[in-house]
Amino acid sequence: MAGRLLLVWRLLVRDLSRRRTETVLLLVAVTAATATLTLGLALNEIVTRPYEQTRAATAAPDLVVEPGFSGPAALDALAPLTALPGVAAHSGPYPLAFLALTARDTTVRVVVEGRDGAPAAVDRPAVTEGSWVRPGGVVVERTFADALGLRTGDPVSVEGHPLHVTGIAVTAARPAYPRVGWHLPGSILTEGGGLLWADRGDIARLAGSRPLSYTVNLKLADPAAGIAVVDPSQGNPRFRGWHFRTGQDIADANGRLNAQAREVLLIGSWLLTALSVAGVAGIVAGRAIGQRRRVGLLKAVGAGPAMIAAVHLAEYLVIGLAAAGTGLVAGWLAAPALFRPTVGLIGSVGVDPPPLRLVVAATGLALGIAVAATLVPVVRAAASSTTQALADAATPPRRRGWAIWLSRRLPTALLIGVRINARRPRRARLVTVNTLVTTTALAAVLMAFAQERKPVDLGYSDLPDARDERTTQALLIVVGVVCLLALLNTVVSTWTAVLDTRHPLAVARALGATPAQAGIGLAVAQLLPAIPGVAAGIPFGLVTFFAGGDNRYAPASSMFAAALGVLLAVAALTAVPALAAARRPVADTLASAPT
Structure with missing residues (x-):
């Protein structure tokens, strides 16, 4: 057997070398x-x-919850969720405003999330360029910034309020642009849009007379439990019109x-x-x-x-x-x-x-x-x-x-x-x-x-x-x-x-x-x-x-x-x-x- 294998090997090497x-x-x-x-x-x-890797680096939540109404009622509805059995950690509630951004003569829909300067226990967006939020500035989600051609220091305006881009960041708490989940307050229909982070103190000024919604990020003891931690029956009419996003939902949206x-x-x-x-x-x-x-x-x-x-x-x-x-x-x-x-x-x-x-x-x-x-x-x-x-x-x-x-x-x-x-x-x-x-x-x-x-409809521009x-x-x-x-x-x-x-x-x-x-x-x-x-x-x-x-x-x-x-x-x-x-x-x- 060894002799035959040696013969096959020699013939193979010779043939490959002769017919390069x-x-x-x-x-x-x-x-x-x-x-x-x-x-x-x-x-x-x-x-x-x-x-x-992004989930690990940004302490991403396993479940993101946003109630189907706005104002103080939204805060009252979210407060009990952070103490539910199975919730290991949380961050928020954070104010949300669904507004319009103008940059380079292009106006588009944006979800503006108010954040604090200190890092959160859950959902810490990773800044890839510039710095984190501070008064008078916004941080832009990187895919959205890439689509608009924005860089740190660029001027933008939100609902007519002049701001500048202080940083660009990534997150695993929302799908990438344009599937960030823009919607009218109280509506379950989502539209295309981008994501901004602003200083919590600036949100009320940017939103003006528009109602503020809120969102809370939950870290679960069992990430696979998902929405069942909040709604075990997954059919409670109390949660009708609420927005729930699990980590798997966000991953699937990015994959599409x-x-x-x-x-x-x-x-x-x-x-x-x-x-x-x-x-x-x-x-x-x-x-x-x-x-x-x-x-x-x-x-x-x-x-x-x-x-x-x-x-x-x-x-x-x-x-x-x-x-x-x-x-x-x-x-x-x-x-x-x-x-x-x-x-x-x-x-x-x-x-x-x-x-x-x-x-x-x-x-x-x-x-x-x-x-x-x-x-x-x-x-x-x-x-x-x-x-x-x-x-x-x-x-x-x-x-x-x-x-x-x-x-x-x-x-x-x-x-x-x-x-x-x-x-x-x-x-x-x-x-x-x-x-x-x-x-x-x-x-x-x-x-x-x-x-x-078909371009992406961003409300004011495509x-x-x-x-x-x-x-x-x-x-x-x-x-x-x-x-x-x-x-x-x-x-x-x-x-x-x-x-x-x-x-x-x-x-x-x-x-x-x-x-x-x-x-x-x-x-x-x-x-x-x-x-x-x-x-x-x-x-x-x-x-x-x-x-x-x-x-x-x-x-x-x-x-x-x-x-x-x-x-x-x-x-x-x-x-x-x-x-x-x-x-x-x-x-x-x-x-x-x-x-």
Whole structure:
């Protein structure tokens, strides 16, 4: 056993060192899919991990309670809650005013919470820039400040009262902008808005004649108890119209800001998986061309089918493991920089190691791609006879009467292309898959950009929705990686075709075909299977996008331009190497044929 393992290891190392280019291409193809899947899965971690870190750093409450009425009655209603069994600590009640902020000629709704200068036992917002509240100034929640472009020292006004920004802070006691829970006093309907902290002594002046509401922050002995501490039946009419926010509610609200981007990345990862399988299969096909005779030689010296399979699979599994590690690290480190969903939180991912479930998912995907793309050629190599492997012969085309009749009437270049695909039908199908996935991704992205973007209604002004920004970023990442991987697959497919058809093309030229006809025929062999892939990719893209439930179509002209662009890219990427390969002297090519 030790001798066999040593032999497999030596053959693996030698093959990887001799075929460095193909090894790098394999690594890139699998890494792209793994990194995109990691991006999608990491988005959830990007929100939950920093939120938990923010909760710990700010002594976040487990339950935030705001009564359904205002004034002294609100204070009287909140007072008994702080002494309930199960309440370990509390802060407040703090006055709340639902007002309007004007900054940089933009007026928006804001929740203004009055706070003391001394730190509280529960809910201590972490100041990330500037200083905490003091008379005449306000502290702005960081996501809200980022949306308005506010910095410390900037002038603002609240209901016409001039103030300045003394600091920027984050909290885990309310969801990030714009879901902070702005509402009219006594109303259960919440609207979009931002969050400010002001000195408690300034609240009455800022609110003017508007009634003040109040809020209290509770730290529970059992955080999972939630609202049951205050209302065990969770149906007491006394609490009708009250606002309750648990820590889990706030975490879910922050997570919804990235839900669309995460869905796009997960769908994109499956598209990239299909594209990676096609690319890896094409690279494997190219490597198999150079390995067929080696398989025959191994069989001739006594290697059995199991040994042949082990030699081949070990190589691709090693590449898959390396790609899994590379893609996992790349996706985990890139996610915070690409999406910045932690702007309203402190802490980040990328520094800490990824969770085990993410490592298992990325590794499983990479190994699955490697096995799915290599299993068929490995089984064929293991099952082939020694004579067949040493003969190194291509699959003979099936001769049908109608095909022969049609081929007599085809131009020479088109006939050469059809015959090349007939000899290697599996490679032609990979080209179809490549263009199908690429066109599907482009069509889905065009559909997404055609939809109406609804800004966030902030009462007096509209601002762009951060969810749309992150979804657009995710779409651009997916389509960019898809296009790069599709270009890589096309180059690999052309390289494989050039390697495999050098002798048949030399024979065709010996029988009278010109170098131009041979080169165009090789390019046509790549372009013909791309046409059905592009044709099917448009409806597939529509189906993929409409899974999200929207119903607005992209212009037909943009869809046609995308389809034509894919075909032109395939033609351009295949024409140059095909024509270059066809100009090699016939005598040199035929002299290099195995005897």
